[in-house]
Amino acid sequence: MDFAAFNKYMICDDDIEVNKVEDIVLGYEFKCKYPTYRGAYICNVLKFQVFVDGVEIPQEDLRFGVNGKFFLMSEIKDMYKEYWFTGSKAIMRVVDENGIAPGQHTVKMIMTHKIPYTGYFGNYLVLEGTCEKTLSVKE
Amino acid sequence: MANGIKYGVSLYCFSNSFHTGQLDLEGCIKRAKEIGYNGATLVAAQSCEEYPFPSDKWLYKLRDTYEKYEMEPVCWEGYLDVGMRNDRDMSPEEIREFTRNDIIYARKAGFHMLKSQHSITPEIFESMRPFCEKMGVKLCIEMHHPHHPLVPVWQKYFEIMDRSDGWLGFAPDMSIFQKYPHGLHIRQAMEDPGTREEKINEILKAMREGKSEDELESLELNETEKLYAGEFYHKNAPAGKLEQLGGLLKYAHMIHGKFYYLADDQDDPCIPYSEIMPIIKKSGYDGYLIAEYEGHHFYTDPDDSEQLHRYWSMVKRMYDNA
Numbered sequence: 194m195d196f197a198a199f200n201k202y203m204i205c206d207d208d209i210e211v212n213k214v215e216d217i218v219l220g221y222e223f224k225c226k227y228p229t230y231r232g233a234y235i236c237n238v239l240k241f242q243v244f245v246d247g248v249e250i251p252q253e254d255l256r257f258g259v260n261g262k263f264f265l266m267s268e269i270k271d272m273y274k275e276y277w278f279t280g281s282k283a284i285m286r287v288v289d290e291n292g293i294a295p296g297q298h299t300v301k302m303i304m305t306h307k308i309p310y311t312g313y314f315g316n317y318l319v320l321e322g323t324c325e326k327t328l329s330v331k332e
Numbered sequence: 333m334a335n336g337i338k339y340g341v342s343l344y345c346f347s348n349s350f351h352t353g354q355l356d357l358e359g360c361i362k363r364a365k366e367i368g369y370n371g372a373t374l375v376a377a378q379s380c381e382e383y384p385f386p387s388d389k390w391l392y393k394l395r396d397t398y399e400k401y402e403m404e405p406v407c408w409e410g411y412l413d414v415g416m417r418n419d420r421d422m423s424p425e426e427i428r429e430f431t432r433n434d435i436i437y438a439r440k441a442g443f444h445m446l447k448s449q450h451s452i453t454p455e456i457f458e459s460m461r462p463f464c465e466k467m468g469v470k471l472c473i474e475m476h477h478p479h480h481p482l483v484p485v486w487q488k489y490f491e492i493m494d495r496s497d498g499w500l501g502f503a504p505d506m507s508i509f510q511k512y513p514h515g516l517h518i519r520q521a522m523e524d525p526g527t528r529e530e531k532i533n534e535i536l537k538a539m540r541e542g543k544s545e546d547e548l549e550s551l552e553l554n555e556t557e558k559l560y561a562g563e564f565y566h567k568n569a570p571a572g573k574l575e576q577l578g579g580l581l582k583y584a585h586m587i588h589g590k591f592y593y594l595a596d597d598q599d600d601p602c603i604p605y606s607e608i609m610p611i612i613k614k615s616g617y618d619g620y621l622i623a624e625y626e627g628h629h630f631y632t633d634p635d636d637s638e639q640l641h642r643y644w645s646m647v648k649r650m651y652d653n654a
Contacts, residue, residue: 194520194563194630195629195630196629197520197629197630198348198628198629198630198631198632199348199351199628199632201632202351202352226351230344230347230351230378230628230629231375231377231378231411232377232378232383234413234416234417236416236417236418237415237416237418239418270418271418273416273417273418276383276384278381278383279350279351279378279379280350280351280352280353307415307418308415309413309414309415309416310411310412310413310414310415310449310451311415312414312415312421312451317415
């Protein structure tokens with residue numbers, strides 16, 4: 194299968210960071226990269242799915258951050274002017290006022306994405322990439 | 333015959349090193365030079381940090397970096413991401429604008445060739461010629477698997493190239509002659525826990541014996557093995573005919589020397605360079621053959637520099653001995 198080798202880079206090795214204002218916890222976040230050789234218009238990501246310790250995070254609790262901006266999952270489909278550069282670390286933020294327990298957590302991400310130049314005979318290649326890593330929460 | 337073929341490289345070959353930050357863009361150009369290549373193309377959607385709206389500062393820095401390493405800027409490799417939106421494909425106006433922008437970027441960065449894609453449409457392709465002339469940037473369309481010379485739209489493209497005084501051309505990607513699974517695809521199949529090694533070997537044997545996919549039924553393959561059999565057959569049913577290549581090279585602005593994995597510098601079992609190189613030589617083609625290592629779509633552990641050494645050694649020997 195083509196385009197599979199970079200899936201392992203999708204979740205970055207950086208620690209999970211708790212997202213907070215002073216002592217008020219708002220959620221947590223980890224970093225991710227677009228898993229192919231080039232960059233992408235972020236609307237070409239048809240779906241992000243995030244699982245933490247085996248539990249899927251509801252779509253409405255996810256925020257995707259790239260180029261200094263954050264997007265709702267429902268906004269991604271329209272973002273054809275926003276480019277996620279090759280190898281650039283984006284932020285996947287989980288809105289959860291309970292935060293996340295210290296220590297290690299299993300994080301899995303499934304990305305369904307369209308390769309926008311592949312319509313050779315009318316059909317675009319759509320890929321589903323999966324990456325799972327154990328990450329620590331930054332102290 | 334003119335001066336003969338020139339050997340260049342696409343910085344895309346260093347995709348893994350670039351993606352992981354082991355090499356920055358200058359590092360890729362420097363590495364290509366160290367291997368011995370004197371000309372290089374660049375995939376804008378991969379290498380251009382401010383894509384699709386690079387600043388003049390970025391473009392002039394790129395031009396200066398090519399000059400610093402005495403690297404010839406062979407081609408600004410553009411994409412037409414016709415499917416960049418989800419609600420519709422690009423409009424003709426948008427295709428024109430992307431193409432025009434890429435021509436401008438190419439010129440600013442010192443490139444005199446832009447590579448586009450089949451989806452440009454014949455009408456827009458021909459309409460770009462005056463702007464190409466004005467900017468001093470040739471425009472070519474990549475012919476990539478699964479396309480091939482007999483796809484109807486290509487007949488129109490060749491007619492347009494014929495009346496363009498050389499400003500419009502094509503860039504055949506040698507993947508159109510791919511005939512047998514490459515080493516990394518075979519490795520992927522072998523390492524998949526859902527397959528049995530002996531069954532993968534039987535599929536490959538059947539391919540070497542010229543059997544069709546329908547004739548694999550007796551092998552009693554499981555679902556995963558059938559999946560790989562399907563990939564092996566579909567990706568390696570050569571879209572193009574080798575005998576068509578020589579006559580078409582008069583339209584070629586460059587050739588994409590696609591390869592996925594070379595176990596040594598002797599032969600490529602996947603793409604028949606031993607047949608391709610003599611055809612290129614006989615045609616008198618004197619443009620660039622751009623090495624395009626693509627094994628990184630399958631595995632990241634092969635050393636891209638070593639692969640590029642092997643490729644150059646192999647194709648140069650085949651060309652010189654033809």
